[in-house]
Amino acid sequence: MATVDIRGVRKTYAGLAFETIKGIDCAIADGEFLVMLGPSGCGKSTLLRMVAGLERITSGDIAIDGRVVNELEPKDRNIAMVFQNYALYPHMNVYGNMSYGLRIQKLPKAEIDRRVREAAAILELSDFLFRKPRALSGGQRQRVAMGRAIVREPSVFLFDEPLSNLDAKLRTQMRVEIKRLQQRLGTTSLYVTHDQVEAMTLADRLMVMKDGIAEQIGTPLEVYRNPASVFVAGFIGSPAMNFLPGRVTADGGAVELTGGVRLATQLTGGLAGGEDVTVGVRPEHLAPAANGAAAPSGNEVQVAVDLIEALGADTVVHSRLDGTEDRLLARLPGSVTVTPGMTLTLTVEPGALQLFDKATGRSLSARS
Amino acid sequence: MQKRVTFNSRTLPYLLVAPQILITLLFFIWPAIQAVGQSFQREDPFGLRTAFVWFDNYIRLFGDPFYYHSIQITLVFSLLVTLLSMGVALFLATMADRVIRGATGYKTLLIAPYAIAPVIAGVLWLFMFQPTIGIVAYMLDQLGYDWNYHVHGNEAMMLVILAAAWKQISYNFLFFLAGLQAIPKSLIEAAAIDGASPTRRFWTIIFPLLSPTTFFLLVVNIVYAFFDTFGIIDAVTSGGPGSPGATNILVYKVYSDGFVGLDLGGSSAQSVVLMIIVIALTVVQFRYIERRVHY
Ligand SMILES: Nc1ncnc2c1ncn2[C@@H]1O[C@H](COP(=O)(O)OP(=O)(O)OP(=O)(O)O)[C@@H](O)[C@H]1O
Ligand SMILES: [Mg+2]
Numbered sequence: 001m002a003t004v005d006i007r008g009v010r011k012t013y014a015g016l017a018f019e020t021i022k023g024i025d026c027a028i029a030d031g032e033f034l035v036m037l038g039p040s041g042c043g044k045s046t047l048l049r050m051v052a053g054l055e056r057i058t059s060g061d062i063a064i065d066g067r068v069v070n071e072l073e074p075k076d077r078n079i080a081m082v083f084q085n086y087a088l089y090p091h092m093n094v095y096g097n098m099s100y101g102l103r104i105q106k107l108p109k110a111e112i113d114r115r116v117r118e119a120a121a122i123l124e125l126s127d128f129l130f131r132k133p134r135a136l137s138g139g140q141r142q143r144v145a146m147g148r149a150i151v152r153e154p155s156v157f158l159f160d161e162p163l164s165n166l167d168a169k170l171r172t173q174m175r176v177e178i179k180r181l182q183q184r185l186g187t188t189s190l191y192v193t194h195d196q197v198e199a200m201t202l203a204d205r206l207m208v209m210k211d212g213i214a215e216q217i218g219t220p221l222e223v224y225r226n227p228a229s230v231f232v233a234g235f236i237g238s239p240a241m242n243f244l245p246g247r248v249t250a251d252g253g254a255v256e257l258t259g260g261v262r263l264a265t266q267l268t269g270g271l272a273g274g275e276d277v278t279v280g281v282r283p284e285h286l287a288p289a290a291n292g293a294a295a296p297s298g299n300e301v302q303v304a305v306d307l308i309e310a311l312g313a314d315t316v317v318h319s320r321l322d323g324t325e326d327r328l329l330a331r332l333p334g335s336v337t338v339t340p341g342m343t344l345t346l347t348v349e350p351g352a353l354q355l356f357d358k359a360t361g362r363s364l365s366a367r368s
Numbered sequence: 369m370q371k372r373v374t375f376n377s378r379t380l381p382y383l384l385v386a387p388q389i390l391i392t393l394l395f396f397i398w399p400a401i402q403a404v405g406q407s408f409q410r411e412d413p414f415g416l417r418t419a420f421v422w423f424d425n426y427i428r429l430f431g432d433p434f435y436y437h438s439i440q441i442t443l444v445f446s447l448l449v450t451l452l453s454m455g456v457a458l459f460l461a462t463m464a465d466r467v468i469r470g471a472t473g474y475k476t477l478l479i480a481p482y483a484i485a486p487v488i489a490g491v492l493w494l495f496m497f498q499p500t501i502g503i504v505a506y507m508l509d510q511l512g513y514d515w516n517y518h519v520h521g522n523e524a525m526m527l528v529i530l531a532a533a534w535k536q537i538s539y540n541f542l543f544f545l546a547g548l549q550a551i552p553k554s555l556i557e558a559a560a561i562d563g564a565s566p567t568r569r570f571w572t573i574i575f576p577l578l579s580p581t582t583f584f585l586l587v588v589n590i591v592y593a594f595f596d597t598f599g600i601i602d603a604v605t606s607g608g609p610g611s612p613g614a615t616n617i618l619v620y621k622v623y624s625d626g627f628v629g630l631d632l633g634g635s636s637a638q639s640v641v642l643m644i645i646v647i648a649l650t651v652v653q654f655r656y657i658e659r660r661v662h663y
Contacts, residue, residue, distance in 0.1 A: 081558070085554055087558040
């Protein structure tokens with residue numbers, strides 16, 4: 001068991017003029033499951049590979065269990081890694097793959113056998129021990145890669161998008177298995193993904209990354225409820241959050257949208273009247289107003305519906321804020337009947353509004 | 369829409385492949401048939417009288433100690449050429465695989481020798497090792513070593529092996545490099561995390577994964593050493609020194625017995641034996657290529 005401390009870590013790849021990782025701090029507790037989430041190219045793998053020792057750290061420190069490991073070889077860090085393409089040794093059978101590291105450690109044969117068979121039993125691989133990787137399905141290969149990590153009994157698991165090569169159904173299933181396994185073993189884990197559902201369901205804590213920076217670190221719910229920036233708000237949640245241009249009213253108790261509609265909010269306390277902001281509201285926090293109230297007031301907006309996606313349980317409504325070009329997405333219960341072309345009045349759930357600084361994109365909630 | 373190109377005329381396709389077939393017939397099939405025919409005949413040196421002697425040439429061949437000597441040195445020669453050129457090529461490819469900056473420059477330089485004709489390669493090495501004018505011979509002389517491959521059979525052998533191996537390194541290098549680059553980096557990284565040292569990674573992961581390439585090259589190199597080294601031998605040692613010739617490998621012996629010794633029947637019998645060897649090697653290679661995946 002181990003803690004992982006990432007302190008002011010930066011990375012500039014040889015030959016590149018810019019930093020790929022621009023200073024990340026994060027303390028991961030013993031047994032914690034940290035998920036790094038972000039768009040392609042934001043540096044997730046780079047950060048993970050620095051923890052693994054596969055990539056040099058340009059500056060800053062990474063410590064595992066309090067010991068700085070910057071200069072340690074991967075094998076001396078007591079970590080195990082599961083790669084996106086599984087990286088199974090194609091010329092060895094499942095048993096050979098899982099026992100490779102143990103044989104190098106020169107563990108007694110009986111001990112190796114015990115560990116391999118135990119891991120195989122947990123992962124339901126017992127029947128495939130003597131098959132070559134090419135004779136396994138994608139899901140089985142993925143489990144072998146997990147098994148190879150487990151048998152080493154490392155203090156940290158590193159996962160680099162381990163499920164991205166699986167089909168949707170298998171991915172859901174393996175996601176649950178990984179979570180169960182990690183809870184059972186209690187091993188500190190760092191997990192890279194760009195799938196937000198995977199991130200939300202697996203994580204004890206999430207690190208949302210963008211362009212080599214950790215935009216926000218927090219529990220999935222914190223990140224969902226109080227996104228630190230427009231980027232995080234837009235990245236977490238599906239369908240994505242609506243962003244509307246707005247301006248704080250003179251009394252500071254509401255924001256005025258483009259069409260002149262005012263929405264009351266408590267968040268603007270510290271803001272000067274007249275300040276331009278970005279107003280964020282999640283599609284699921286919009287509901288049809290009772291009996292289509294005539295004039296929108298306080299927490300209601302009128303929208304012109306132009307497209308419907310009926311998903312059964314929910315209906316996703318694409319619309320424009322009445323009289324403007326600002327688009328608004330709403331997720332309504334499937335029971336509501338909506339048709340394209342109609343005008344709809346939507347209620348914004350109280351307290352659901354998010355305000356962001358128009359210039360920097362940072363959340364303004366902290367200011368209130 | 370038809371994806372394959374089709375010919376409307378029936379004769380055009382035949383016309384198009386005719387040159388290739390003609391060349392094959394004229395320069396490969398016809399001489400081969402002649403060789404087989406001649407191997408059953410005995411001819412006087414002036415080509416005036418020819419007698420059909422059945423397997424007499426073969427019987428004489430396999431009763432000839434010089435022929436066994438030639439087989440022996442051919443085996444030594446091919447084995448060492450193959451090992452040396454493949455070993456060095458693998459080493460260079462492993463190094464080149466790691467180079468990031470200026471990689472194409474290195475690769476071009478390493479590939480260049482392949483463009484050189486065998487005779488030229490032979491002459492190049494000849495100049496370096498020539499006992500009276502060669503630079504290497506001079507340096508060896510300075511070190512007190514009496515270098516003279518015109519006299520010492522082992523030295524002559526060593527020299528043709530060096531020249532022949534050097535010439536083939538580029539070819540092997542290309543294939544090994546391609547083989548190495550086809551191995552996913554993550555496999556090596558996984559092995560590193562599993563605690564394998566670089567040497568161990570090489571022998572337990574990289575080398576086994578290269579085995580298809582290695583096997584293919586093994587056959588190609590043996591064929592090369594058996595047959596394509598004629599030019600080098602001819603330029604550097606002409607099969608000598610001494611008798612039986614210290615570097616008189618099978619393919620050179622065909623030439624020296626036939627065209628120098630004018631024993632056309634015996635020489636033809638030797639060609640036929642060589643032909644059988646090359647056919648066997650080719651069969652092995654084709655068989656193997658059919659089921660490419662090895663591990
Ligand atoms: N070895 C390298 N040399 C130079 N640049 C690199 C190297 N590896 C990655 N990069 C660059 O660093 C940036 C971050 O790459 P990284 O692989 O960490 O992204 P990622 O967040 O894992 O993306 P993905 O979700 O696509 O896997 C990218 O712009 C990439 O091109
Ligand atoms: Mg990645």
